[in-house]
Amino acid sequence: MLTFKKYKFFFKIxxxxxxxxxxSLITSCTLKKNDILFNNETNNSQLKKLIIPKGINIPSENQEYHIPYTQEDLNKKNHDIFPPI
Known part of the structure; x- marks a missing residue:
């Protein structure tokens, strides 16, 4: 019985x-194959240009965000929570 306990401990180790x-082998192999993820040159070329509709300005540090609402939008009883497109 004593030998079984020793073998059980040995097999656990x-x-x-x-x-x-x-x-460790699996993670090292996947990191070697995916070095593209850590390359900044390819990441910059994959970013797409942001399309901003006319009439909406991008605020700088000292400006507030402005959405061009009309007076008709402001007089509605049921306000839409989404900005006009």
Whole structure:
């Protein structure tokens, strides 16, 4: 009975070492293949240009955001929560 407990402990240690080694091998292989994710040159070329509708300005540091509402929009009883498109 004593030998079974020793073997059980030994197998637990072996399995944890095996799991850690598999985990480290898998992560190192995936990081080597995906170095594109860490390359800033390709990331900058993948960004798309933001399309801004006419009449809406992008605020600078000292400006507030302005949405061009009409007087008709302001007089409505049921206000839309979305800005006009």
């Amino acid at each position: 072996i399995t944890t070492i095996f799991q850690i080694s598999i985990f």
